[in-house]
Amino acid sequence: xxxxxxxxxEGVAGPExxxxxxxxxxxxxxxxxxxxxxxxxxxxxxxRAKLAQIRQIYHTELEKxxxxxxxxxxxxxxxxxxxxxxxxxxxxxxxxxxxxxxxRKFNAIQVQLKxxxxxxxxxxxxxxxxxxxxxxxxxxxxxxILNEYFYSHLSNPYPSEEAKEELxxxxxxxxxxxxxxxxxxxxxxxxxxxxxxxxxxxxAAKNAAAAVSVATSQHDGNQSQPPxxxxxxxxxxxxxxxxxxxxxxxxxxxxEGSFMNLQNxxxxxxxxxxxANVQSQVASLRQVISQTGGYGGDSLPPHTQPHSMYDPSMxxxxxxxxxxxxxxxxxxxxx
DNA sequence: TCCAATGATTTTCC
DNA sequence: GGAAAATCATTGGA
Numbered sequence: 001x002x003x004x005x006x007x008x009x010e011g012v013a014g015p016e017x018x019x020x021x022x023x024x025x026x027x028x029x030x031x032x033x034x035x036x037x038x039x040x041x042x043x044x045x046x047x048r049a050k051l052a053q054i055r056q057i058y059h060t061e062l063e064k065x066x067x068x069x070x071x072x073x074x075x076x077x078x079x080x081x082x083x084x085x086x087x088x089x090x091x092x093x094x095x096x097x098x099x100x101x102x103x104r105k106f107n108a109i110q111v112q113l114k115x116x117x118x119x120x121x122x123x124x125x126x127x128x129x130x131x132x133x134x135x136x137x138x139x140x141x142x143x144x145i146l147n148e149y150f151y152s153h154l155s156n157p158y159p160s161e162e163a164k165e166e167l168x169x170x171x172x173x174x175x176x177x178x179x180x181x182x183x184x185x186x187x188x189x190x191x192x193x194x195x196x197x198x199x200x201x202x203x204a205a206k207n208a209a210a211a212v213s214v215a216t217s218q219h220d221g222n223q224s225q226p227p228x229x230x231x232x233x234x235x236x237x238x239x240x241x242x243x244x245x246x247x248x249x250x251x252x253x254x255x256e257g258s259f260m261n262l263q264n265x266x267x268x269x270x271x272x273x274x275x276a277n278v279q280s281q282v283a284s285l286r287q288v289i290s291q292t293g294g295y296g297g298d299s300l301p302p303h304t305q306p307h308s309m310y311d312p313s314m315x316x317x318x319x320x321x322x323x324x325x326x327x328x329x330x331x332x333x334x335x
Numbered sequence: 336t337c338c339a340a341t342g343a344t345t346t347t348c349c
Numbered sequence: 350g351g352a353a354a355a356t357c358a359t360t361g362g363a
Contacts, residue, residue: 135341135342135343135358135359135360136342136359136360137340137341137342137359137360137361138341138342143341158352176343177342177343179351179352180342180343180344181341181342183351183352183353183354184341184342184343186352186353187352187353187354187355188340188341190353
């Protein structure tokens with residue numbers, strides 16, 4: 001019952017919720033939303049797509065086992081018993097007992113399917129919500145832009161809100177990320193001032209070169225007016241200046257893509273995971289058949305044969321994550 | 336595989 | 350509430 005409720009809440013069971021958009025919205029709210037809405041939108045669509053995939057697999061498998069396989073299998077066993085009744089007396093109670101066993105087994109399959117589905121949703125959610133998992137290094141260009149600003153404002157490396165927004169836009173990151181970056185940078189600069197000094201010199205030289213190139217590209221009329229002085233941070237913050245950052249702005253090109261994009265390698269297989277546990281139940285069904293005494297172990301009705309997606313050779317992820325639980329273990333956090 | 340670098344989060348301080 | 354400091358978790362190069 002609790003599994004059912006959870007599956008309904010997650011938009012996997014029950015009426016269609018637009019592919020789980022409600023769950024995605026809830027997850028987004030829990031993750032804080034924040035200024036990175038475009039990035040979140042990408043993630044939401046990915047989350048929805050994966051949830052829809054789980055939902056589809058869940059319903060397909062549920063229908064397959066609940067509707068078709070159970071009835072078919074029950075009929076099959078009844079036929080076998082009828083056949084056997086010619087050679088030995090079979091009491092109605094025995095038939096009833098067999099039917100009950102079959103129904104219990106199929107119920108167990110259903111529970112396993114629900115548990116596995118819950119687990120898959122949990123993993124999906126945790127991946128979606130855990131921002132640390134999504135950490136991506138900023139692009140080189142973004143780091144350069146941030147460093148350039150930092151070393152140009154070494155005496156006061158505290159960008160205003162406007163500056164943060166500008167930097168965020170140029171670096172294609174969020175304002176919060178800019179704040180994080182400056183927070184980290186200030187701390188780490190202080191901790192390792194020696195190394196930071198080298199970096200500061202590097203950016204100072206860069207700014208100087210940029211300023212020179214601007215100057216040389218200017219015509220005679222401008223020569224009486226010196227180019228905006230490049231910042232020459234000395235490491236003690238005595239001469240931060242602002243020309244460096246500004247002059248270099250013209251060279252800044254907005255970077256492509258977003259570090260928030262999901263990794264290509266994010267290929268854990270939901271389908272395999274959902275089905276991993278069911279396999280063991282199918283195996284135990286074979287034992288039920290063997291109790292009838294007249295049914296070969298490899299001749300299960302088609303619907304009770306393991307689906308190709310449950311092929312052990314294809315369940316790499318599932319076998320790593322759900323092995324040892326197939327015999328009915330509790331799903332952590334699933335209820 | 337190890338480890339430094341780094342982005343994000345949490346805790347502490349003002 | 351914002352910044353500093355500590356810490357966590359992941360990335361990427363050697």
